[in-house]
Amino acid sequence: xxxxxxxxxxxxxxxxxxxxxxxxxxxxxxxxxxxxxxxxxxxxxxxxxxxxxxxxxxxxxxxxxxxxxxxxxxxxxxxxxxxxxxxxxxxxxxxxxxxxxxxxxxxxxxxxxxxxxxxxxxxxxxxxxxxxxxxxxxxxxxxxxxxxxxxxxxxxxxxxxxxxxxxxxxxxxxxxxxxxxxxxxxxxxxxxxxxxxxxxxxxxxxxxxxxxxxxxxxxxxxxxxxxxxxxxxxxxxxxxxxxxxxxxxxxxxxxxxxxxxxxxxxxxxxxxxxxxxxxxxxxxxxxxxxxxxxxxxxxxxxxxxxxxxxxxxxxxxxxxxxxxxxxxxxxxxxxxxxxxxxxxxxxxxxxxxxxxxxxxxxxxxxxxxxxxxxxxxxxxxxxxxxxxxxxxxxxxxxxxxxxxxxx
Amino acid sequence: xxxxxxxxxxxxxxxxxxxxxxxxxxxxxxxxxxxxxxxxxxxxxxxxxxxxxxxxxxxxxxxxxxxxxxxxxxxxxxxxxxxxxxxxxxxxxxxxxxxxxxxxxxxxxxxxxxxxxxxxxxxxxxxxxxxxxxxxxxxxxxxxxxxxxxxxxxxxxxxxxxxxxxxxxxxxxxxxxxxxxxxxxxxxxxxxxxxxxxxxxxxxxxxxxxxxxxxxxxxxxxxxxxxxxxxxxxxxxxxxxxxxxxxxxxxxxxxxxxxxxxxxxxxxxxxxxxxxxxxxxxxxxxxxxxxxxxxxxxxxxxxxxxxxxxxxxxxxxxxxxxxxxxxxxxxxxxxxxxxxxxxxxxxxxxxxxxxx
Numbered sequence: 026x027x028x029x030x031x032x033x034x035x036x037x038x039x040x041x042x043x044x045x046x047x048x049x050x051x052x053x054x055x056x057x058x059x060x061x062x063x064x065x066x067x068x069x070x071x072x073x074x075x076x077x078x079x080x081x082x083x084x085x086x087x088x089x090x091x092x093x094x095x096x097x098x099x100x101x102x103x104x105x106x107x108x109x110x111x112x113x114x115x116x117x118x119x120x121x122x123x124x125x126x127x128x129x130x131x132x133x134x135x136x137x138x139x140x141x142x143x144x145x146x147x148x149x150x151x152x153x154x155x156x157x158x159x160x161x162x163x164x165x166x167x168x169x170x171x172x173x174x175x176x177x178x179x180x181x182x183x184x185x186x187x188x189x190x191x192x193x194x195x196x197x198x199x200x201x202x203x204x205x206x207x208x209x210x211x212x213x214x215x216x217x218x219x220x221x222x223x224x225x226x227x228x229x230x231x232x233x234x235x236x237x238x239x240x241x242x243x244x245x246x247x248x249x250x251x252x253x254x255x256x257x258x259x260x261x262x263x264x265x266x267x268x269x270x271x272x273x274x275x276x277x278x279x280x281x282x283x284x285x286x287x288x289x290x291x292x293x294x295x296x297x298x299x300x301x302x303x304x305x306x307x308x309x310x311x312x313x314x315x316x317x318x319x320x321x322x323x324x325x326x327x328x329x330x331x332x333x334x335x336x337x338x339x340x341x342x343x344x345x346x347x348x349x350x351x352x353x354x355x356x357x358x359x360x361x362x363x364x365x366x367x368x369x370x371x372x373x374x375x376x377x378x379x380x381x382x383x384x385x386x387x388x389x390x391x392x393x394x395x396x397x398x399x400x401x402x403x404x405x406x407x408x409x410x411x412x413x414x415x416x417x418x419x420x421x422x423x424x425x426x427x428x429x430x431x432x
Numbered sequence: 433x434x435x436x437x438x439x440x441x442x443x444x445x446x447x448x449x450x451x452x453x454x455x456x457x458x459x460x461x462x463x464x465x466x467x468x469x470x471x472x473x474x475x476x477x478x479x480x481x482x483x484x485x486x487x488x489x490x491x492x493x494x495x496x497x498x499x500x501x502x503x504x505x506x507x508x509x510x511x512x513x514x515x516x517x518x519x520x521x522x523x524x525x526x527x528x529x530x531x532x533x534x535x536x537x538x539x540x541x542x543x544x545x546x547x548x549x550x551x552x553x554x555x556x557x558x559x560x561x562x563x564x565x566x567x568x569x570x571x572x573x574x575x576x577x578x579x580x581x582x583x584x585x586x587x588x589x590x591x592x593x594x595x596x597x598x599x600x601x602x603x604x605x606x607x608x609x610x611x612x613x614x615x616x617x618x619x620x621x622x623x624x625x626x627x628x629x630x631x632x633x634x635x636x637x638x639x640x641x642x643x644x645x646x647x648x649x650x651x652x653x654x655x656x657x658x659x660x661x662x663x664x665x666x667x668x669x670x671x672x673x674x675x676x677x678x679x680x681x682x683x684x685x686x687x688x689x690x691x692x693x694x695x696x697x698x699x700x701x702x703x704x705x706x707x708x709x710x711x712x713x714x715x716x717x718x719x720x721x722x723x724x725x726x727x728x729x730x731x732x733x734x735x736x737x738x739x740x741x742x743x744x745x746x747x748x749x750x751x752x753x754x755x756x757x758x759x760x761x762x763x764x765x766x767x768x769x770x771x772x773x774x775x776x777x778x779x780x781x782x783x784x785x786x787x788x
Contacts, residue, residue, distance in 0.1 A: 082723065119716065120716075124677070125670050125672055125674070125677060126479055126670060126677075127712075129475060129670060130472065130475055130476055130479070130713060131716075133470075133471045133472035133475050134472040134713075134716065136471065136472070137470040137471065137472045149590075150590075150591055150672060150674045150676075153593055153672050154670060154671060154672045157594075157597070157671045157672065173590060175590070175593060179594060180593075181594060222575060222576060222588075222589070223572075223575050223589050223675070223676070224589055225588070225589040225590035225591070225674075227589075228588060228589055228590070229590070252572070253676075
């Protein structure tokens with residue numbers, strides 16, 4: 026019996042293995058025309074394939090699912106209104122579990138299936154890994170959430186990856202913004218920082234913040250780090266309290282920030298807390314009284330314009346949750362991409378060909394300024410393909426995240 | 433006993449395996465270069481190769497030596513960063529790559545020695561905890577060393593980027609072949625038998641005059657060396673390294689491969705590394721359920737076959753050929769006179785390539 030079972034199990038595993046290899050033979054057959062667009066375009070003339078790759082499971086799933094839903098929402102709207110030049114957009118969504126290896130696998134698979142563009146990846150490291158594969162293919166890609174500066178250009182040779190765009194801020198931009206804001210609007214003279222050392226996002230924002238503070242003459246009285254997964258910040262916060270700074274900068278994700286702010290009030294810190302877009306969502310992680318007055322910059326402010334309200338409602342109706350910032354930037358990314366696809370289609374180019382991809386890239390770069398996007402009025406890109414857009418300053422008032430101004 | 437006789441002479445046995453492996457390499461390489469196997473599959477196959485080396489190398493410490501180290505990802509990280517830094521310094525020159533790989537392996541082996549000497553005085557749980565701590569230390573050092581040094585070496589949390597992608601299918605699988613060959617021959621040698629004897633009964637083997645500390649350290653260092661090589665291949669494959677990729681879960685993932693395949697079975701390690709790398713990809717179309725299926729397979733195997741799929745059994749092509757020849761002869765001379773097999777045959781014997 027045991028022997029039989031183990032043999033059966035081995036067989037299951039081996040068959041599973043062959044299923045992986047067999048994929049292209051068995052399931053590939055029906056859509057073989059689709060999966061090889063350069064050879065045979067009969068099927069892909071009907072649909073345009075766009076991949077959405079990100080972390081749909083795992084610890085960063087909240088970001089990945091936001092991106093997936095936001096982009097899917099816009100593409101569904103386009104498809105419902107007749108598609109692009111009569112062609113429907115087919116979404117190929119793959120999970121990368123925040124793993125670089127999976128990200129590359131997923132991208133290669135999507136390419137084999139004949140995508141013409143990519144919305145993703147979500148996490149900076151995954152995106153950089155995929156850019157390494159996508160740049161030689163000149164595959165148009167827009168990331169709604171990878172904020173590391175090195176995503177769109179090679180920081181060693183200073184060559185811009187002409188095919189890579191994003192609709193979110195970069196890390197240094199947020200650090201600069203918040204330093205300026207602290208100086209100009211909050212009148213801060215001294216600042217302390219508490220940041221997660223194992224997080225490239227937090228480190229990137231922090232470095233830019235310190236640099237700008239030096240220029241502006243804000244004194245950094247204390248800089249405290251903590252390790253990923255820490256939940257007790259009392260020792261760092263006690264040190265910060267003894268230095269009595271005007272503001273405390275927390276460039277971390279919202280769960281950590283909630284704990285930090287709660288413990289900081291217990292440690293006696295009265296200073297204003299300021300943060301970057303990772304602060305978005307902090308209201309569920311600390312009490313209204315502790316959070317009162319906390320400011321952060323965000324790429325998205327709910328309900329500021331009619332377009333945003335419409336987006337909020339459509340999103341809530343479809344997915345039964347409120348959209349987060351990444352859903353909004355992903356919606357914009359899908360809008361920018363679809364507009365570019367439209368232009369490439371109208372130029373009469375063959376879907377998926379090299380000229381087509383180049384036309385899409387050119388259109389993203391040059392023809393996105395007049396779109397009615399929800400996190401920015403149109404997109405223009407600087408020489409490193411980063412969007413030129415303003416930040417929304419959000420403030421915690423009575424336990425709610427309220428839009429203050431566009432800064 | 434006539435049965436113990438090897439019908440195919442020794443040099444021929446190696447020759448058969450080597451020829452088969454080379455044919456496998458050439459055929460697969462041609463298929464990949466010509467594009468018959470699409471890039472996605474080629475990529476997955478390369479990652480399978482890296483995972484095979486990891487599983488087979490951990491199998492020395494876990495399967496043959498009978499210890500439970502949980503820091504394999506740490507050695508992999510050392511090898512990966514070392515060879516990545518060398519490759520970056522050499523700006524991707526292909527001739528430097530083998531040296532970068534070996535340097536990665538050697539540095540990892542050095543750390544294996546440093547950690548192994550004190551660690552292997554401990555047993556069971558204590559060793560597990562210690563190596564687990566070691567793996568975490570490596571990761572935290574990689575994260576923070578730039579602040580200590582004052583210049584950019586590992587690039588901290590953002591990770592080492594733009595590593596020249598010099599690894600391809602051929603290099604990966606040549607390394608797989610070499611790894612399996614070296615480990616196989618080592619385990620067949622006097623040293624390997626000494627290592628096996630420690631697993632079976634440490635006190636008994638010590639009383640036979642085996643220097644257990646020496647052989648335990650040896651096994652550990654060899655295991656670390658090949659983990660370093662695998663790390664170097666991983667770096668060249670993926671082009672970006674971040675410390676978070678080498679966390680505790682990565683060590684567990686490798687351990688799962690070894691345990692699922694059967695501790696002490698090289699064939700099992702190769703098989704389960706292949707299957708466990710391919711399975712999540714195969715299940716990609718069932719995106720929401722794939723991790724459930726993956727976990728379920730592990731649970732079921734552990735319930736019904738706790739010793740792993742292969743137990744300690746190792747597949748040997750030549751052994752199979754021997755048996756077939758014997759059977760064939762037996763049929764012609766004295767029917768059924770030949771005993772089918774002997775129990776001790778399960779020992780470690782084989783070369784990997786033909787399995788793929």
